[in-house]
Structure formats: structure tokens, C-alpha cells
Amino acid sequence: MGTWGEDLVLFCLAAEAPGTPNENPNQVPAYRYSRKFGPLPPCFARSTLVRAAGVSLLLVGGTASIRGEESMHVGHLELQAEETLRNLAALVRSAFGGDGTDSDLECGVWLDRLRELRVYHPRLADRGQILTLIQERFRCLKRVELIRAELCRPELLVEIEGVAEA
Numbered sequence: 527m528g529t530w531g532e533d534l535v536l537f538c539l540a541a542e543a544p545g546t547p548n549e550n551p552n553q554v555p556a557y558r559y560s561r562k563f564g565p566l567p568p569c570f571a572r573s574t575l576v577r578a579a580g581v582s583l584l585l586v587g588g589t590a591s592i593r594g595e596e597s598m599h600v601g602h603l604e605l606q607a608e609e610t611l612r613n614l615a616a617l618v619r620s621a622f623g624g625d626g627t628d629s630d631l632e633c634g635v636w637l638d639r640l641r642e643l644r645v646y647h648p649r650l651a652d653r654g655q656i657l658t659l660i661q662e663r664f665r666c667l668k669r670v671e672l673i674r675a676e677l678c679r680p681e682l683l684v685e686i687e688g689v690a691e692a
């Protein structure tokens with residue numbers, strides 16, 4: 527992702543056993559995107575379930591305000607953030623075998639499984655509002671990192687990745 531800093535930071539993940547890809551039932555898998563987004567679709571899973579040393583962790587890739595394959599709530603940070611949270615909850619619910627709806631109460635139950643977040647946002651002015659939202663909606667976080675960066679689509683104002691525990 528494009529950033530405004532001078533540093534290049536690389537993160538690498540390695541494990542003895544492969545993870546299990548997990549998709550959001552509310553979104554088209556990225557590898558099935560239409561040609562609207564380019565001649566070849568991106569090749570990634572929305573999240574990956576890994577098991578190591580008796581612990582199940584869900585590694586959630588960048589999640590944004592996308593339903594189906596369409597960006598939602600263009601120009602509205604708060605609505606995009608809420609859609610993103612629904613997508614995060616749907617991913618966690620899907621990975622850990624939950625049934626249900628996207629109600630605020632149920633959404634909070636699944637968001638409580640997230641322990642670490644990295645939140646990308648392109649507009650510096652939105653940082654305070656995003657941090658407040660994160661503090662209000664995530665009660666069990668151990669770590670959160672906010673990074674100003676260009677996102678995968680220019681109309682998106684927030685994208686979140688993280689780690690959830692079973």
C-alpha cells in the first residue's frame with residue numbers, strides 16, 4: 527500500500543502447516559471479481575484461519591466498505607467504517623462457525639474476538655474520528671495501529687486488517 531512515510535516496512539508470516547482460506551459471505555471472493563476492476567482479478571482470501579500450538583487464530587486481510595464487489599457509502603467515513611465493521615464481524619463469524627445476522631449486538635460479539643488491528647486511512651483529518659470509533663467498538667484489543675496510506679480503491683476512506691482468536 528502506498529504510504530507517505532520514508533520507510534519501507536515488510537511483514538512476513540511463516541508457519542509449519544498451511545492455513546485455511548476464509549471468505550466473507552457478504553462479498554464476492556476477490557479472485558471472482560469482474561473485469562470492471564482490471565483484466566485479471568486479485569488473488570487473495572479475505573482471511574486465513576491458522577492453527578498452531580493448540581490455538582486458532584484468524585488473520586484478517588484488509589477489509590473495507592465493500593458489499594458484493596461494490597464500494598459502499600462513497601464519501602461517508604462513518605458509514606464506510608460501519609460497513610467495514612460488519613464485514614469484519616462476518617469474517618470472524620464465518621471462520622469460527624457462527625450463524626446469525628449482522629445486528630449490532632451480534633456484530634459486537636464477533637468483533638470482541640479481534641485482538642490486534644491495523645487501520646489504514648488516506649486522510650489525516652479522519653484519524654481522530656477513526657480512533658474514537660475503534661475505541662468504542664472493540665473492547666478486547668491488545669494493540670491497534672493507525673497508518674495513513676493510499677487504499678486499494680480511491681473512494682475508500684478506511685481499511686482494517688487484524689488478528690482474531692477463536
